[in-house]
Amino acid sequence: PVQNGENLRSPIRCIMGHVNAGKTKLLDCISYTHLQEGEAGRITQQIGATYLPAENIRERTKELKANAKLNVPGLLVIGTPEHESFTKLHSRGPGLCDIAVLVVDIMHGLEPQTIESLNLLKKGNTDFLIALNKVDRLYGWKTCRNAPIGMAIRQQSKDVMIEFNRRLTEIITQFKEQGISTELYYKNEEMGETYNIVPTSAISGEGVPDLLLLLVQWAQETNIKRVTYSEEVKCTVLDVVEGYVTSIDVVLVNGVLHEGDEIVVGGLQGPVVTSIRALLTPHPMRELRVMGTYESYKEIKAAQCIKIAAQGLEHAIAGASLYVVRPNDDIEVIKESAMEYVDSVMSRIDKSGEGVYVQASTLWSVEALLDFLKTPEVNIPVSCISIGAVQKMDVMKVSAGKKEYATILAYGVEIILRRKRREKLRRQQFSRVLKIMPNCVFNTKDPIVLGV
Ligand code: GTP
Ligand code: MG
Incomplete structure (x- = not known):
């Protein structure tokens, strides 16, 4: 599906920020076309990522900049509800991204998780821009649906402008306190040193054109090297989707995948070696009225989010890397590479068998939870980790162990248990329980499943 003239791949971006800042809403807003008033046609809303083709970006930014030069094939946005856990918990997830969007609620300014995200971005050396979201909540804001932000701001009353500037200045000061210099993007004269702020509304779409154009320009003007396409396959599993035939959703960052390719994916029981039976993506945007159907491809070039069907994938895990075995490759070496990250996480489990059970949706979240549980406080x-939904088998497994450790700490996963069994288990908010955990969770008769 990717036409790649200048040999740039689509930049990959992820969305981070505090709870309720509007991450999901902003992603939704970006993922809809606004071709006709009142009619929203959904574009490639993929499980795990949303692909925004260049022509769509051109359409949505034409008011801001007519005929913008777009050298990238599109934009790949990671961050669907399933993956919120990896933006909430610190993880390797953001490492996949070329650039992040840090969402800040203009009414609240910097919040604990904004700062957490900021630290993660600094640590990972990930470039980012700031979406100063919910501008429509400024008292008296006049809606200018999907308008470029400059245009929208000029439509506002004096009072709204004053309020906007007051809050903006305050937030710039808060960022400064974190050692980060920021400025409204169209006033920013020190790009690179000073981070861009784009005011947005995820509800009425003001500023979204600016956000899209900035993301594209960031890639094709200042970071060409990073988004230049390379042949070597770099691919990460985002999701394992169980069903009649288990499939995995992956992000292909670089390289090409073909139908029939022999692949190796990391799994908790060891590497999974299989060959690609089908490579799927949702229908291209024009046919998107037909939801839930996928189009099959003989080969797909990066960057793209792909659903892969193959045998044995139920043992693959989210967060693991995927490798392709080429004719002259040593498969043992590839198996080792595929297991590297899994092994590093597994090696941190208590070998004595004394400890609780940790379960989350991806290896990234498991790693983050292990980090957290290890902190002195x-x-x-x-003693055991698992990835995916909590099922009867998991409960049986923990029940068989020592009573004081008969606990499953589940984060961001579904709990598939019969009602009776469910009722026997106490469910509480994870964060709340963590605070009181040392006193209350141990020594309980039944295993406790904690879910968020
Ligand atoms: P978590 O997933 O819980 O971390 O939150 P989130 O950052 O994904 O926020 P979400 O998109 O769910 O938005 C939270 C609430 O704010 C919802 O009720 C949204 O409708 C609302 N909201 C998000 N963006 C905007 C905005 O630009 N303007 C207004 N008025 N409301 C917004
Ligand atoms: Mg959300």
Whole structure:
């Protein structure tokens, strides 16, 4: 599906920020076309990522800049509800991204998770821009649906402008306190050193054109090297989708995948070696009225989010890397590479068998939870990890162990248990329980499943 004239791949971006800042809403807003008033046609809303083709970006930014030069084939946005856990918990997830969008609620300014995200971005050396979201909540804001932000701001009353500037200045000061220099993007004269702020509304779409154009320009003007397409396959599993035939959703960052390719994916029981039976993506945007159907391809070039069907994938895990075996490759070496990250996480589990059970949706979140449980204030041993929904088998497994560790700490996963069994288990908010955990969770008769 990707036409790639200048040999740039689509930049990949992720969305981070505090709870309720509007991350999901902003992603939704970006993922809809606004071709006709009142009629929103959904574009490639993929499980795990949303692909925004260049022609769509051109359409949506034409008011801001007519005929913008777009050298990238499109934009790949990671961050669907399933993956919110990896933006909430610190993780390797953002490492996949070329650039992040840090969403800040203009009414609240910097919040604990904004700062957490900021630290993660600094640590990972990930470039980012700031979406100063919910501008429509400024008292008296006049809606200018999907308008470029400059245009929208000029439509506002003096009072709204004053309020906007007051809040903006305050937030710039808050960022400064975190050692980060920021400025409204169209006033920013020190790009690179000073981070861009784009005011947005995820509800009425003001500023979204600016956000899209900036993301594209960031890639094709200042970071060409990073988004230049390379042949070597770089691919990460976002999701394992169980069903009649289990499939995996992956982000292909670089390289090409073909139908029939032999692949190796990391799994908790060891590497999964299989060959690609089908390569799927949702229908291209024009046919998107037909939801839930996928189009099959003989080959797909990066960057793209792809659904792969193959045998044995139920043992693959989200967060693991995928490798392709080429004719002269040593498969043992590839298996080792595929297991590297899995092994590094597994090696941190308590080998004595004394500890709780940790379950989350991806290897990234498991790693983050292990980090958290290890901190001196928490200090809870972990003897087993699992990825995916909590099922009867998991409960049976923990029940068989020592009673004081008969606990499943589940984060961001579904809990598939019969009602009776469910009722026997106590469910509480994870964050709340963590605070009181040392006193209350141990020594309980039944295993406790905690879900968010
Ligand atoms: P978590 O997933 O819980 O971390 O939150 P989130 O950052 O994904 O926020 P979400 O998109 O769910 O938005 C939270 C609430 O704010 C919802 O009720 C949204 O409708 C609302 N909201 C988000 N963006 C905007 C905005 O630009 N303007 C207004 N008025 N409301 C917004
Ligand atoms: Mg959300």
